[in-house]
Amino acid sequence: MSSSQQLEVGEGEESGLDEELRKQAVRETGRGSASPAGRKVTFGFHLVEGKTPHGMEDRHVAEFRRLEDGNEVGLFAVFDGHAGADVATYLREHLFDDILREPGFWTDTVDAIRRTYHRTDRRVLEMTEEEGDGEERRRRNAGSTAVTAILINGERLVVANVGDSRVVACERGGPARQLSVDHEPLRERAAVEARGGFVTEIHGDVPRVDAQLAMSRAFGDRGLKDHISSDPDVAIEDVGAGAGTEFVVLASDGLWKVMSNQECVDAVRGTADARKAAAELVGEALERGSADDIACVVVRLH
Secondary structure (H helix, E strand, O other), X not given: OXXXXXXXXXXXXXXXXXXXXXXXXXXXXXXXXXXXXXXXXXXXXXXXXXXXXXXXXXXXXXXXXXXXXXXXXXXXXXXXXXXXXXXHXXXXXXXXXXXXXXXXXXXXXXXXXHHHHHXXXXXXXXXXXXXXXXXXXXHHOOEEOEEEEEEEOOOEEEEEEEOOOEEEEEEOOOOEEEOOOOOOOOOOHXXXXXXXXXXXXXXXXXXXXXXXXXXXXXXXXXXXXXXXXXXXXXXXXXXXXXXXXXXEEEEOHHHHOOOOHHHHHHHHHOOOOHHHHHHHHHHHHHHOOOXXXXXXXEEEEO
């Protein structure tokens, strides 16, 4: 953690938070700040456990690091686990370290991130090799989305993702702009079918790969791995002072199921405190009926 970062964690800090939000199981909430290359950046995060009959499966990363070579990086991510939190937890603990250590990260960033995502997926599959029944079989088929954002010296933002967790940016006074790609079964039906899988469309349910997974790319999911991918979409954005980027929001699909990108940025724009903005976004999603786990990270570029 950078010496310039101040992290505060607490629950219910703002008396104006909605009552329904206070009733939810708040798993983590906090804020931090740093000044990479003299530019102030603040961030806040808020995570709640949903009403589904399992424990909290979302994980996040929000921190700054000063590297040995003098570069300072902001590391922000949301991992939405399924069939347990094992894969999401592994990604939280290892993915950024592996990306930053990957040869070529500074010279061919996109290819380095893709290699790291693929190698990480192989390790996740090795981790979930156990055979068995019941809980062991469930853990064997565990998986997770990933959306990662690396802010380099306050100037460049490197975004990568697999699955349907999302990152959205907003320029000052401008509209919402999605930086990640939702990997949905219908959108990638041709790729799924080319691998020997199929996509179901059942009334009252979302489209699913092999009638099981509601996304076409993910980490893990051993039983479906022949039919889905862990290949990330990667984008590099100029977010320097001249670019006009005001803030970035990362969140799991528990938020995006009930809020559009524009509704999200409109809500954040009026709240200067990043942690409060994240909490208010989660509260709005709950008001709109989201029953899923929600992890939300807001990064403000001042």
